[in-house]
Amino acid sequence: MDFLEFVSTRQSDRAFDPARPVEKEKIERIVEAARLAPSACNAQPWHMIVVDDPQLKNRVADATSARVLGMNHFTKQAPVHIVLVEEKVNLTSGMGGWVKQKDYAQMDLGVIAAHIALAAHAEGLGSCILGWFNESKMRDILSIPDSKRVWLDIAIGYSVQPLRPKKRKPLEEVVSYNGYRNSIKK
Template identity: 85%
Template sequence: MTNMDSIDFLEFVSSRQSVRAYDTNRPVEKEKIERILETARLSPSACNAQPWHIIVVDDPVIKNRVADATSARALGMNHFTKQAPVHLVLVEEKVNLSSGIGGWVKQKDYAQMDLGVIAAHIVLAAHAEGLGSCILGWFNEPAMREILSIPDSKRVWLDITIGYSTQSLREKKRKQINEIVSYNGYKKG
């Protein structure tokens, strides 16, 4: 890898954003979704547990019901989700024995970490395909289970909306690097 490759990836990541306005007249091509799913399949996970199941929701009727489950009218949240032509719903699956024992010993929920990793892969893959995305953790989980026939024993962790963005690039508001990074020991600010 050359230094130029690093700069290109930094620029790529800098231009990705959470999209809350989608082109409702432009469907997402099946090939693009398949490449995003292949990228997700290749995501790393603790002890290679791969504790996830992805439900692709692209049927307009079901998609609108899923969007309704993400919307909170009283709080004014997630009303944009009906615009997105595709929702990828991430369901937690059981971890393998190694990851389960390791998580118990270390008091860490590796499955949750792994779901975060796969979500990052999905949104970056969507961006590489020229698509916008938004990761949603706020939704009515029982409604989502009912709509998508997900067993009660499973947790629905995230819903990622995907489609062609109609919003302009915003400036990212992030903490300064010295506020979040220290070298060779913990030093805050």
């Protein structure tokens, strides 16, 4: 399948087969693909925590759930969670970010999250990138120092959710050529 077809079949899955564990070699290939992600000035400002112990994974899943809002109750079904923690950027990335007033580490964490989601899809797995969680609980559960930011939790497993049609804005609303909001003409 070509890349466009590949990404069109990737979705944020919210239903996993809780009885089907993910093979360790698949997780190893996913984190290797993530490790190879590009970053500003090659800073690689991330640390990945693979959570596959069932009891610990359930505690992490509890930290992502919000009963009052009815959010993320599916996360206990996923047999693996990959938690992304921000690390310090290198000097070049830090200086560049200060000069340009951009948080390159956050951008880099988005890139690595995309690599994880696409690598999981390539392995025949579903994933869902989660930004809604109790960060202090996550730090406590995973022994993450208070000085670190926990940015994302990516739930991974064998999806039991049917493929949904993608609801995206039309191309002409999100792309322009040779200037902002020019026509889509090439």
